[in-house]
Amino acid sequence: MTFTQRIRKNADAIWKASHKHPFVQGIGYGTLDLESFKYFMRQDYKYLIEYSRVMAMGTVLAPDLDTMSGFAKALDETLNTEMELHRSYAERLGISREELEATIPGPVTLAYSSYMMAEAQKGALAELIAAILPCAWSYYEIGLQLAKIPGATEHEQYGEWVRMYASDEFGEIAEWLISKLDELAEGKTEEELEQLEAIFLNTSRYEYMFWDMAYQQERWPEELE
Numbered sequence: 653m654t655f656t657q658r659i660r661k662n663a664d665a666i667w668k669a670s671h672k673h674p675f676v677q678g679i680g681y682g683t684l685d686l687e688s689f690k691y692f693m694r695q696d697y698k699y700l701i702e703y704s705r706v707m708a709m710g711t712v713l714a715p716d717l718d719t720m721s722g723f724a725k726a727l728d729e730t731l732n733t734e735m736e737l738h739r740s741y742a743e744r745l746g747i748s749r750e751e752l753e754a755t756i757p758g759p760v761t762l763a764y765s766s767y768m769m770a771e772a773q774k775g776a777l778a779e780l781i782a783a784i785l786p787c788a789w790s791y792y793e794i795g796l797q798l799a800k801i802p803g804a805t806e807h808e809q810y811g812e813w814v815r816m817y818a819s820d821e822f823g824e825i826a827e828w829l830i831s832k833l834d835e836l837a838e839g840k841t842e843e844e845l846e847q848l849e850a851i852f853l854n855t856s857r858y859e860y861m862f863w864d865m866a867y868q869q870e871r872w873p874e875e876l877e
C-alpha cells in the first residue's frame with residue numbers, strides 16, 4: 653500500500669460521509685437549493701484565494717524545478733480555470749464580481765483556510781501537501797462519482813460544476829499531488845508519517861464541514877437575527 657492509499661483509507665469514513673452529504677448528492681441529482689449553492693460558491697471563492705496562496709508557497713518550498721513547475725501549473729489552473737467557473741456562475745446567478753470578492757469568510761471557511769496556511773507556514777513541503785491533498789483529491793473523486801448519475805453532467809444549473817471536477821485537467825492536479833506526497837513520504841519515520849496522516853485527516857474533516865456549512869448556509873452569531 654502506498655502512503656497516500658494508507659491515509660485515504662484512514663480517512664475513509666469521513667470521505668464517505670462527504671460523498672453522501674445532501675449538498676453533494678443535491679448537485680448530482682440537480683435538487684440542491686440554489687441559495688445554498690450561491691452561498692457555497694461565494695465561500696468557495698474566498699477559500700480558493702487562500703488555497704492559491706498555499707500553492708504559491710509550495711512553489712517556494714519546492715526542492716527542484718519539476719516540483720516548482722507542478723505547483724505553478726496547479727496555481728494557474730486554480731486561479732484561471734477553477735475560479736473562472738465561480739466567476740461565470742456568479743455572473744449567471746446575479747452576484748457581481750465585487751460582491752463575490754467581498755464575501756466575508758464563514759466560520760468553516762476561516763477555520764479551514766487558516767489551518768491550511770498554518771501547516772504551510774511550518775515550512776515543510778510534505779505537511780503542506782498533506783493539508784491541501786483532500787481538497788484536490790476529494791473533489792475529483794466526487795466529480796467522477798457525480799458524473800455517473802444520469803443527466804448530472806448536462807444539468808442546466810449544476811452540470812458545468814460536475815464537468816469541471818470530473819475533468820482530466822482537474823484530476824491531473826490531484827494525481828500529481830498524490831505522487832509528490834508518496835515521493836516525500838519515502839524514508840520518513842513512522843512518527844513523521846503519523847503526523848502527515850493527522851493533517852490529511854483534519855482537512856478531510858474540514859471538507860465535510862465545508863459542505864455542511866454551505867448546506868446550512870451557516871452564519872456568524874451576530875448575523876443570525
Ligand SMILES: Cc1ncc(CO)c(N)n1
Nearest residue numbers: 696699700787788791862
Ligand atoms: C472547500 C474546497 N475544497 C476543495 C476544492 C477543490 O479545489 C474546492 N474548490 N473547495
